Amino acid sequence: MAGALDGITILDLTRILAGPTCTQLLGDLGAEVIKVENPATGGDDTRGWGPPNVCDTDGQPTDLSAYFMAANRNKKSVSIDISTELGQQQVRALARRADIVVENFKPGGLAKYGLGPDDLLTRQPGLIYCSISGFGQTGPNRDKPGYDLMAQGFGGIMSLTGEPDGAPMKVGVGIADVMCGMYATVGILAALRHKERTGEGQHIDIALVDSQLAWLINEGTNYLESGDLPQRRGNGHPNIVPYHVFAVADGHAIIAVGNDSQFARFCDYLGCAEIVQDARFATNLARTQNRDALLAVIGPRLAARPLAAVIAGLEACKVPVGPVNTIDLALGSDQAQARDMVVAMPRADVQKGQVRLLGNPLKLSRTPVSYRLPPPHCGQDSQEILGPLSLDD
Template sequence: MAGALDGIRVLDLSRILAAPTCTQLLGDLGAEVWKIENPGTDGDDTRKWGPPFVHDPDGARTDLSAYFMCANRNKLSVGVDISTSEGQATIHALAAQADVVIENFKPGGLDKYGLDHASLLAAHPHLIYCSVSGYGQTGPNRAKPGYDLMAQGYGGIMSLTGEPDGRPMKVGVGIADVMCGMYATVGILAALRHRDRTGEGQHIDVALVDSQIAWLINEGVAHLTTGKERKRQGNEHATIVPYQTFETADGHVLVAVGNDSQYARFCEYLGRPDLAEDPRFSTNPARIENRGKLLKILEGLMAERDSADVLAGLEARKVPVGPVHTLGQVFTSDQVAARDMKIKMARDDVAGGAVTLIGNPLKLSKTPVTYRHPPPHFGEDTEAVLEWLKQQG
């Protein structure tokens, strides 16, 4: 079954995480992705970001780090030195056959090679050219390097993450990179739709910091509405109580009370229906105002119960509740198995004959995602892609 993007070719000049996340998603949806890697650096920087690494059948370390593999399946690795005239000619030839070009160099970094968006779009006006950078192609910070950590700091999410009396905290994964990659994907799909109608390509400018600011969502708009700084809440919610982790006698659980009727059922489970009738706690605005007093009571009651009892008791009462899983528990869960969120892709040249990866969450009924190419070794597809290019004339 053909993918939704079957026939679309993507010339991927990117590395690290944000743009590679985008191109992996395009590849999963059926696009052919040519990942251009620099022979002088042995490819994408993340090939060396480990351990852990995959090993070959003899136990030797390969260039497939876990970090690299997380964002580079369904791609063909092509070694090209873009600093040479020969390499630049190769990129232009590939661009002539491509639908999409994506890069994450510093703004202006490709100008000296004649591979910037203005040059490639002038030569190949059908292209969708997507530039991913830290701060965007304009603005006073455009020349600064962009890393996920800097985006999380500059864009404000760290000021909202962590315990109220603790230091600002980054999210545990490169979420600014990942979300930037998602926005880039949406932009590319929209631009392809525009080209379908008009035949016209265009340039897409997407920045880590812009993307991170965009998903400040309710907290960002709350600040804009009040003019006041928002405070870190730890695992509590700024505008809903109780909506947080609770410590139990043997671990932790999550409780997300979304309305007053759920709160009443929560109190009934705890054996304290009076807490739902007390005017200090009976409505969510009142619970926000008296958060400290209420949570002191609730935390004491929850600490007396085992996690399994809390989960079963609240589920029976239709109060939103859930476990706090380790990654081991996540990937061995029956839900992950049912949703194909852990996949294996065969590679004869690695120990065990396959690599294990996280599946794609998109479930399309007519054009499902496919897993066609495992994460490639550096340059393993160079000869095949360049031979195909030669045949195109």
């Protein structure tokens, strides 16, 4: 069954995480993705961000680090040194057969090679050219380097993450990179729709910091409306109480009480139904204003109960509850298996004969995602892709 983007070709000039996340998603949806890697540096930086690395059939580590594989399936890799005249000709030739170019060089970084958006769009007015950078193509910080950690710090999310009396804390994975890649994908699909209607291509300018500012979501608008700086609350929620991770007798339980009727059932389960009539706790607004007092009442009651009993009891009451899984439990769960969130892709030249990857969460009924190509070695498809190229302008 053909994917939604079957017939679309993407020239991928990205590395690290934000750009590769975008192009992998487009590849999963059926697009042909040609990833250009610099042979002088060993390709995408993340190839060296191991261990762990996949081992070859002799047990030796390869350039397939787990980090690289997280965002580079469904791609073909070609080795091109764009600092050379030949390399620039090769990229221009690949761009001529592409519908979309995605790059994450520093602003202006490709223009000095004649490969910037103005250069390629002048030659191909129907081309979609997406530039991903730390701060965007404009603004006083445009020339500063863009890394996920820097974006999380500059964009404010670190000031909200962590315990109230602790240090600012980044999210556990490169979420600014990943979300920027997601926004880039949305922009590319919108530009593709415009091209289908008008024949016009365009330049998409997307920044890690802009993306991170956008997903401040309610905390961002809380500040814009009130003028009050949001505070770190650990696992608490600024607008809903109780919505927290609670210690129980043998671990931790997540409890998310979203409305007053759920709160009444929650209190009934805990054996403290009388506090529902307490003016301090009767409404969600009152509970947010008396957060500490409420937690002092319910915390000890939960701490005395085992996790399994809390989950079973609150599920029976239709109060949202769940465990804090470690990654092995999360990926090994019946739910993850039922939703195909772990996929095995055959690769004959590695020790285990396959690589295991995280699945794509999109479930499309008519054009499902597909897993066609395992993450490539650096330059493994150079002969196939570059051999037939005509370099004539």
